[in-house]
Amino acid sequence: xxxxxxxxxxxxxxxxxxxxxxxxxxxxxxxxxxxxxxxxxxxxxxxxxxxxxxxxxxxxxxxxxxxxxxxxxxxxxxxxxxxxxxxxxxxxxxxxxxxxxxxxxxxxxxxxxxxxxxxxxxxxxxxxxxxxxxxxxxxxxxxxxxxxxxxxxxxxxxxxxxxxxxxxxxxxxxxxxxxxxxxxxxxxxxxxxxxxxxxxxxxxxxxxxxxxxxxxxxxxxxxxxxxxxxxxxxxxxxxxxxxxxxxxxxxxxxxxxxxxxxxxxxxxxxxxxxxxxxxxxxxxxxxxxxxxxxxxxxxxxxxxxxxxxxxxxxxxxxxxxxxxxxxxxxxxxxxxxxxxxxxxxxxxxxxxxxxxxxxxxxxxxxxx
Amino acid sequence: xxxxxxxxxxxxxxxxxxxxxxxxxxxxxxxxxxxxxxxxxxxxxxxxxxxxxxxxxxxxxxxxxxxxxxxxxxxxxxxxxxxxxxxxxxxxxxxxxxxxxxxxxxxx
Numbered sequence: 001x002x003x004x005x006x007x008x009x010x011x012x013x014x015x016x017x018x019x020x021x022x023x024x025x026x027x028x029x030x031x032x033x034x035x036x037x038x039x040x041x042x043x044x045x046x047x048x049x050x051x052x053x054x055x056x057x058x059x060x061x062x063x064x065x066x067x068x069x070x071x072x073x074x075x076x077x078x079x080x081x082x083x084x085x086x087x088x089x090x091x092x093x094x095x096x097x098x099x100x101x102x103x104x105x106x107x108x109x110x111x112x113x114x115x116x117x118x119x120x121x122x123x124x125x126x127x128x129x130x131x132x133x134x135x136x137x138x139x140x141x142x143x144x145x146x147x148x149x150x151x152x153x154x155x156x157x158x159x160x161x162x163x164x165x166x167x168x169x170x171x172x173x174x175x176x177x178x179x180x181x182x183x184x185x186x187x188x189x190x191x192x193x194x195x196x197x198x199x200x201x202x203x204x205x206x207x208x209x210x211x212x213x214x215x216x217x218x219x220x221x222x223x224x225x226x227x228x229x230x231x232x233x234x235x236x237x238x239x240x241x242x243x244x245x246x247x248x249x250x251x252x253x254x255x256x257x258x259x260x261x262x263x264x265x266x267x268x269x270x271x272x273x274x275x276x277x278x279x280x281x282x283x284x285x286x287x288x289x290x291x292x293x294x295x296x297x298x299x300x301x302x303x304x305x306x307x308x309x310x311x312x313x314x315x316x317x318x319x320x321x322x323x324x325x326x327x328x329x330x331x332x333x334x335x336x337x338x339x340x341x342x343x344x345x346x347x348x349x350x351x352x353x354x355x356x357x358x359x360x361x362x363x364x365x366x367x368x
Numbered sequence: 369x370x371x372x373x374x375x376x377x378x379x380x381x382x383x384x385x386x387x388x389x390x391x392x393x394x395x396x397x398x399x400x401x402x403x404x405x406x407x408x409x410x411x412x413x414x415x416x417x418x419x420x421x422x423x424x425x426x427x428x429x430x431x432x433x434x435x436x437x438x439x440x441x442x443x444x445x446x447x448x449x450x451x452x453x454x455x456x457x458x459x460x461x462x463x464x465x466x467x468x469x470x471x472x473x474x475x476x
Binding site: 118120121122123124125126127131134135137138139142185186187188189233235236239 | 372373394395419420421422423424429430431437439440441442443452464466467468469
């Protein structure tokens with residue numbers, strides 16, 4: 001198979017502002033053109049847009065706004081993991097030979113309709129994500145004796161790390177105590193345990209090995225891909241294991257011939273604090289039932305290995321942009337270009353993006 | 369709107385079961401997602417057990433298993449604090465934009 005890598009990227013700031021989706025998508029795409037050497041419209045074979053927005057024909061609109069006349073263009077929606085799933089599609093087009101260079105731009109506007117899966121009637125009237133977040137959290141507390149403080153450490157770490165991410169929604173250094181005393185959402189969730197929907201957009205340019213060197217001297221390759229969908233209904237989930245994540249990560253590790261202990265840096269889908277604890281175990285980044293201790297140690301030593309850009313909790317969660325923003329962060333880390341957020345000697349990174357209470361997960365492995 | 373939703377509107381909780389492989393199909397559907405044959409509709413059990421629960425404001429809610437492989441979210445009421453594995457009985461169901469289920473605790 002052809003080697004395929006990241007040739008360029010761009011991102012807007014994530015915010016609470018109500019900005020038209022077309023404007024958001026254009027803003028992050030503009031940055032790709034402004035920062036990628038030797039890039040011109042005629043070199044782009046495909047334009048994919050990942051979003052949950054109800055607006056139509058967005059890839060054609062973005063193409064017209066940027067002067068691209070692509071051979072392939074369409075929208076990809078997969079709730080919160082729309083971004084990484086669009087990247088898998090772009091990868092596949094390039095691997096198949098249908099395209100050499102594809103622009104993937106993701107974005108969503110605060111209040112977008114992707115936050116509630118109305119089809120899932122098994123959630124009854126409790127269809128907002130806070131309810132599955134509460135079920136996961138309560139089950140984790142019961143099975144692993146997880147404490148409120150251990151959950152708050154996830155949020156404190158990710159908010160602290162988001163301060164050094166210029167595009168993040170939050171730049172507040174919340175203490176563990178502030179998080180534990182923040183507004184009660186349910187008996188098992190505080191407001192600062194939750195990621196925030198917001199407006200934002202992120203773009204990456206993917207290219208095959210032959211052409212990538214035209215755009216960058218520091219290529220970052222996508223070496224592993226795993227995607228697993230178990231169901232659409234939340235109520236079929238195991239409450240203490242992200243089984244779609246386990247499956248997706250096994251496939252991604254196998255494809256890239258990587259062992260979890262080789263991962264230097266990871267972007268994890270912390271929709272709620274408990275999700276980070278579950279994911280670091282299910283991705284094999286720490287041993288089962290050791291997640292709280294693992295994350296506490298990261299927090300105490302100011303080690304940014306997990307969610308250096310601040311995760312969804314700190315950076316914000318504009319659904320269609322999130323997975324792409326995660327890939328940009330890992331790319332910057334592997335290019336030694338993440339500034340204050342930089343992990344030393346990062347060579348292999350992982351992106352974990354999931355949808356609808358982990359009914360579906362995507363895992364990517366990136367290498368420099 | 370399918371039969372599941374129409375029946376909820378008149379207070380009946382019905383589910384679908386495959387006429388060929390006998391599996392309960394959930395979410396309820398006319399079509400079996402195991403063997404791709406037709407299903408019949410029948411009333412669901414009205415006794416279930418709490419898998420997990422939490423509380424928002426003064427109301428308990430949780431995930432309740434009413435049959436094997438059939439779990440739904442609903443309100444949990446009663447004079448006791450809910451516990452996992454506790455038996456509950458379906459007291460009321462309806463449909464108002466979303467399904468609504470109310471379960472009452474019937475065991476310690």
